[in-house]
Amino acid sequence: MRENDVILKADDLYFSYDDEKTHSLNGLSLEIQKGKKIAFMGANGSGKSTFFLCCNGIHKPSSGTLYYDGKPVDYTRKGLLDLRKNVGIVFQDPDNQLFSASVYQEISFGILNMGVSEETAKEEVEAIIDEMEITPYRSKPTHALSGGQKKQVSIADILVMHPEVIILDEPSSALDPKHTALVNHAVEQMTKKGITVMMATHDVNYAFEWADEIVLFKDGKVLMQGTPVEVFSNKRALDETNLTAPAALLLFDSLCQKGILKTTLPVPHNLDALEQYISEIPFAAASGNSSGFHAIQNNAAPKRAILVVSFGTSYDSTRKVTIDAIEKDIADTYPDYHIYRAWTSKMILSKIKKRDGIHYDTVKEAFERMLADGITDVIVQPTHVINGIENEIMTEEALSFSPQFSSIRFGTPVLTSFKDNECLIHAIVDEFPDLSKDEVLVLMGHGTTHYANSIYAALDYTFKDSGYPNIFLGTVESYPGMDSLLNMIREYQPRRVILAPFMIVAGDHANNDMAGDNPDSWKSRFEAEGYAVTCVLKGLGEYKEIRNLLISHIKEAMREKAPKRAHP
Numbered sequence: 136m137r138e139n140d141v142i143l144k145a146d147d148l149y150f151s152y153d154d155e156k157t158h159s160l161n162g163l164s165l166e167i168q169k170g171k172k173i174a175f176m177g178a179n180g181s182g183k184s185t186f187f188l189c190c191n192g193i194h195k196p197s198s199g200t201l202y203y204d205g206k207p208v209d210y211t212r213k214g215l216l217d218l219r220k221n222v223g224i225v226f227q228d229p230d231n232q233l234f235s236a237s238v239y240q241e242i243s244f245g246i247l248n249m250g251v252s253e254e255t256a257k258e259e260v261e262a263i264i265d266e267m268e269i270t271p272y273r274s275k276p277t278h279a280l281s282g283g284q285k286k287q288v289s290i291a292d293i294l295v296m297h298p299e300v301i302i303l304d305e306p307s308s309a310l311d312p313k314h315t316a317l318v319n320h321a322v323e324q325m326t327k328k329g330i331t332v333m334m335a336t337h338d339v340n341y342a343f344e345w346a347d348e349i350v351l352f353k354d355g356k357v358l359m360q361g362t363p364v365e366v367f368s369n370k371r372a373l374d375e376t377n378l379t380a381p382a383a384l385l386l387f388d389s390l391c392q393k394g395i396l397k398t399t400l401p402v403p404h405n406l407d408a409l410e411q412y413i414s415e416i417p418f419a420a421a422s423g424n425s426s427g428f429h430a431i432q433n434n435a436a437p438k439r440a441i442l443v444v445s446f447g448t449s450y451d452s453t454r455k456v457t458i459d460a461i462e463k464d465i466a467d468t469y470p471d472y473h474i475y476r477a478w479t480s481k482m483i484l485s486k487i488k489k490r491d492g493i494h495y496d497t498v499k500e501a502f503e504r505m506l507a508d509g510i511t512d513v514i515v516q517p518t519h520v521i522n523g524i525e526n527e528i529m530t531e532e533a534l535s536f537s538p539q540f541s542s543i544r545f546g547t548p549v550l551t552s553f554k555d556n557e558c559l560i561h562a563i564v565d566e567f568p569d570l571s572k573d574e575v576l577v578l579m580g581h582g583t584t585h586y587a588n589s590i591y592a593a594l595d596y597t598f599k600d601s602g603y604p605n606i607f608l609g610t611v612e613s614y615p616g617m618d619s620l621l622n623m624i625r626e627y628q629p630r631r632v633i634l635a636p637f638m639i640v641a642g643d644h645a646n647n648d649m650a651g652d653n654p655d656s657w658k659s660r661f662e663a664e665g666y667a668v669t670c671v672l673k674g675l676g677e678y679k680e681i682r683n684l685l686i687s688h689i690k691e692a693m694r695e696k697a698p699k700r701a702h703p
């Protein structure tokens with residue numbers, strides 16, 4: 136994130152209402168980006184309102200620093216006035232905010248205090264009264280308004296001052312559906328104007344649909360900050376903050392688990408979007424069965440599936456652009472097949488379960504799931520780079536299910552045939568078109584004790600044989616290792632070393648063993664030899680050509696006449 140995109144930043148804030156006996160803010164740190172819609176959620180009493188009151192200077196943290204637009208908040212009278220011009224709060228209870236005699240006076244008060252001319256203030260107030268549909272009660276005394284009307288006036292109060300940030304503390308609490316819709320409309324208008332909107336809400340469905348980001352509060356600090364899908368998929372974080380997942384996400388997950396919807400579809404953020412997906416399921420439309428579900432489950436369940444088996448990764452960002460992207464491309468190419476996912480690294484699976492509460496299937500679980508879903512014919516496509524131990528174990532496990540399926544076919548790992556090697560060399564060369572003669576590209580493969588490890592040395596040779604003397608391939612766990620690479624590269628004498636992973640994902644090995652700052656990382660060791668080093672954290676799964684190669688392996692598996700069976 137660029138520093139100048141951050142409008143508000145809290146750094147280790149503490150605040151107490153009772154002389155430090157208990158901390159309502161307890162080491163709170165977060166950053167809010169300009170122009171975003173941020174929902175603040177968490178259990179009652181977790182500190183959301185207290186933080187909001189700090190944001191426009193009503194409370195001053197007892198320690199820590201709050202920054203507005205890159206500068207620490209200035210608590211002088213003038214500093215606070217400036218802050219409040221830019222950060223407006225709409226209070227949870229409008230009675231804490233409205234104090235003028237009439238609606239018109241109430242909305243005019245703030246803007247007149249900002250020192251604008253009466254004429255300009257009048258124009259602005261009229262415009263906001265019109266926009267917020269306040270005209271019918273513009274002359275009423277504020278105490279005579281209904282709860283919903285008071286809320287509209289308190290929003291108009293703030294909007295009229297054109298702040299850069301608007302904070303709304305549970306704006307829809309105690310409002311009927313009509314007034315909730317009016318408030319939601321006002322919030323939409325704010326974001327259209329580029330205002331940063333921070334909103335506390337307990338409504339998970341609204342937050343899921345509306346927000347760009349969710350901040351979860353617990354005990355006066357941030358438990359989690361992320362996109363709505365990241366946060367609401369994290370069961371553990373939801374449990375800790377007394378929240379439930381939104382209906383659209385729960386239903387979507389359930390339909391994906393049953394194989395009715397594809398996991399590769401973008402997550403729908405409301406029930407309307409989900410309904411749209413369901414209405415697009417071909418059989419539901421053709422059968423004229425309005426519910427769709429029974430028809431699909433009972434009569435039309437497709438029997439063929441592709442199981443994509445990966446080692447796995449605990450890095451969400453790389454997973455999205457590698458494993459998810461591979462599965463999506465496969466799903467797009469083979470729309471008649473159900474796509475299932477399995478990961479082979481037990482360590483990663485248990486880490487994700489513990490950290491995020493998310494379960495991904497092992498190979499065994501995926502086969503059991505497919506069986507339960509009525510799948511009869513399976514193509515297993517690994518995303519493993521070589522035909523090593525992982526792939527052998529996976530194949531054996533899959534074949535143990537042969538008696539229960541009509542056919543189980545296997546696509547080969549990325550590097551199996553000579554043609555695969557050629558394709559990979561092209562993919563790498565295309566990815567680094569500007570590699571100059573005085574630079575070397577050093578690729579980090581995983582490496583294994585399995586005999587298939589020889590592919591790394593063979594491919595390193597093939598690069599050179601194909602006219603690329605400055606592309607080297609080593610492994611992090613086997614041969615050729617770092618010492619061999621250093622010897623070869625010393626001989627070449629490059630000006631710069633470019634490091635890139637030769638693994639499907641740019642995960643732990645790429646981030647730490649390759650690009651980390653620890654003295655044993657490849658980056659540090661090349662730097663210690665005096666080379667300038669550039670790291671490219673891009674997994675092979677991000678290369679379109681590699682994804683296409685895997686798709687071609689599936690095609691080859693489909694052509695296979697006699698599917699492999701353990702018990703023919």
Ligand SMILES: Nc1ncnc2c1ncn2[C@@H]1O[C@H](COP(=O)(O)OP(=O)(O)OP(=O)(O)O)[C@@H](O)[C@H]1O
Pocket residue numbers: 152153159177178179180181182183184185186352
């Ligand atoms: N005026 C006050 N005086 C004393 N304690 C307060 C005051 N306001 C809040 N607190 C305490 O500070 C803590 C944080 O409260 P806060 O209102 O910030 O939480 P919240 O997350 O906004 O809760 P809710 O979702 O119920 O609005 C709670 O323990 C609360 O009891």
